[in-house]
Amino acid sequence: MPITEVRWHGRGGQGAVTSTELIALAAINKEKYAQSFPSFGPERRGAPVQAFLRVGDEPIRVRSEITEPDVVVVLNPDLFESVDVTSGLKENGILVINTRKSLEEVKATYGKGHRVAIVNAMKIARESIGLPITNTTMMGALLKVAPLVELDDMIGPLEHRFGKVAEKNITAMKRAYQEIVVEGQ
Amino acid sequence: MADLTWKDMEIGNIITTPGSARAYRTGDWRSDKPIKDYETCIKCGMCWLYCPEAAITIDDDGMYGFDLFYCKGCGICAEECPKKCITMIEEEEV
């Protein structure tokens, strides 16, 4: 597997950084090479943030931000108004969005030149975790479109990080993996 | 000390002999020195209290005197003495 580059968009405090880190840890546990880091700078709750994830079978030497991602993950749809989330997204790349809208609606608005996948992560998170926090849910969505690690590989890192509430997050992640709607599939 | 070479320096220029400053004679900085009328002294100890160099001695009878090895001749003792029994005189006067 060549190096897959994923860029997450969220708001400060929504857990985009945690998600990229947990997937990197899971990949490293499986003897892959992986790297994750936040958009560098002061940490401000609510401000638009990015988090970056690279996973591959060879050592990762590049440390610059991901400007031409293979996958873009968007934690909440209102970011589209303030951030150009698809910037640099590769032609055969895929945009994974947490949204209530239909695939057709999203495709018509944001689907120019790349594939789109949608999941109502907010609904899943409210039902499974009881909180409107979508970061762990969106991990399931990402892993469906980009099999960076097996879904079960995430259980260890999630349990380590979340302890007692890991179970709910794992359920949410698995639901998103099932419920995601991917263009062309 | 002035002939120490760089090879003589301890690590970090540490001085390993404690209290080595005790051997440093400051008494030769003096131009004036204190003399005292022991008859007038009431042993109040103000000179001892004020001396910035701790150069005031006390004998077994509680009488205060001067340690001229360290006394720099500043004259604070003479200034502070309530009985004015300390006088500063030029080194060459006596």
Add this chain to the structure above:
Amino acid sequence: MAKKVGMEGSLAVSEAVKLANTDVVAAYPITPQTHIVESLAEMVANGDLDAEYIPVESEHSAMSACLGSSAVGARTFTATAGQGLELMHEVLYVASSMRLPIVMAVANRALSSPLSVWGDHSDVMAVRDCGWIQVFAENAQEAHDLVLWAFRVGEDTNVLFPVMVNIDGFNLSHVTEPLLLMEQADVDKYLPVNKYPLPLHPDKPVTMGAFGPPFIYTEAKKAQEVAFQNTKETILKGWDEFEKVFGRRYSPIETYQADDAETLLLTMGSLSETASLAVDNMREQGKKVGLVKIRLWRPFPFEEFRKTVKNANVLVVLDRCLSFGGPGGPVASEVRSALYDQANRPKVVSLIGGLGGRDVTPQNFEYMVDRGLEIAEKGSDSEYEMIGVRK
């Protein structure tokens, strides 16, 4: 067997400090160093590290507290960045002149103004002459390893100097990546107990940091200078022994594809990995380009450096720091002066970039090589050139 884990660069530093069984940590949090001292404070609070954590009110106090703890023979660590390092400035000289083997990680950061919390090398270059042993790490593994090595070398009675481990702010400090975590048994084999020869102790009083009038100051500095030059042997031995115990090799100057290179790029820190990608690309295009990385910045490894670059035609130096109105970036001007008297030497081109967190991509490095060759051939009317500036 060492365990492979995923870990942030900052935590890789903290874990090494813990494995070294450090006695005292005195630090003031500052971005991007914060995660290092936060995690150490947590380790101490949870009882995972049996150390005194001294929360101080500034970096000046942090380094001052380190002086005291190191002077009693305690294994002492601190970390800082950017403005914090500059606030420590005067105390850095005291630490090295008093020969106190403090270990400090610097998450390299730009200097204000404008206020920048992001990475470059302005902070460390401003203290390059402070008499500390200074090394640069390229990734989390190196940060982890070099901190342990720093304790061993600094505390060696043939050395007794403080050691600064530079890790790039954010690009290294905040990246989670694979790392072989050292085993405690190996660490204990590698790192002996700290035995400072003349510690402050009531049973055997000594005077430290005494007055140095003109009749003795020069001798004191000569003694310090000779001792500093003599650290090289122990530095190299520290890396030899490290390889024996942990299997990873470190050298004062490291290279990538440099043996037959006509043009050499010179970098320090985490950008070296990115530069190596550019070298691969250019090699594929048939360009004979290589990379030289300075690991040991102080004492500067003149002999190894001259030997490494002597056959190249052009040496393009990327400095992440400006020396306003000076002879070039700090690294470039040192390198030029190191080569001035040599019969065989490359032309040195000084480029300045990657300031204040500006991303440096492999494409940027390819541009640097092209621009470097152009300047080397046609000359330039300035001593150095800033790259990546919007016009």
